[in-house]
Amino acid sequence: MPIRTASARWQGNLTEGSGTIRTGKGGLEGNYSFKSRFEEGEGTNPEELIGAAHAGCFSMAFSKLLAEAGATPTSVETTAKVHLDKTDAGMTVTRIELDTVGQVPGIDEAEFRKLADAAKQNCPISRLLSPGAEITLDARLSS
Incomplete structure (x- = not known):
């Protein structure tokens, strides 16, 4: 069976920083942040x-x-x-x-x-x- 991969890049501190999440073949990619994860901000998590x-x-x-x-x-x-x-x-x-x-x-x-x-x-x-x-x-x- 193939091994699946995904990656994330985070820049900055926890509450002010931001990042991107991407699946290995690029089928899904999205921005994420403290607000998109713990509040109601735009982006994914x-x-x-x-x-x-x-x-x-x-x-x-x-x-x-x-x-x-x-x-x-x-x-x-x-x-x-x-x-x-x-x-x-x-x-x-x-x-x-x-x-x-x-x-x-x-x-x-x-x-x-x-x-x-x-x-x-x-x-x-x-x-x-x-x-x-x-x-x-x-x-x-x-x-």
């Missing part, structure tokens, strides 16, 4: 990138499980809300809320939810993050 990675990984894993169950999805759309909170240990990602909507012909709600939960438990990014953060899932079947 590491937590958004974790959320994007988690939503993407979950969507792919869920699509695979659906297809293996004989219900190939038309679409799976997932949002990840990453909570960064101050704890006794410092700033910590404490919770990630996955919210997914799938358009999947030929499946009932119970099977859809069962497979969504299996994808949440087993996608590589969930397995990476779940020891340290609570991961919740709201899965809805779209018509």
Whole structure:
């Protein structure tokens, strides 16, 4: 399997500085700052990138499980809300809320939810993050 890379460059001190984040092949690149991370400033932040990675990984894993169950999805759309909170240990990602909507012909709600939960438990990014953060899932079947 290939090894994936990403890079970041930061200039200046924590509150006044700024930086850029870039994926290895340049598919994603964004500016980040103290304000974009801890306030409501423009730019991205590491937590958004974790959320994007988690939503993407979950969507792919869920699509695979659906297809293996004989219900190939038309679409799976997932949002990840990453909570960064101050704890006794410092700033910590404490919770990630996955919210997914799938358009999947030929499946009932119970099977859809069962497979969504299996994808949440087993996608590589969930397995990476779940020891340290609570991961919740709201899965809805779209018509």
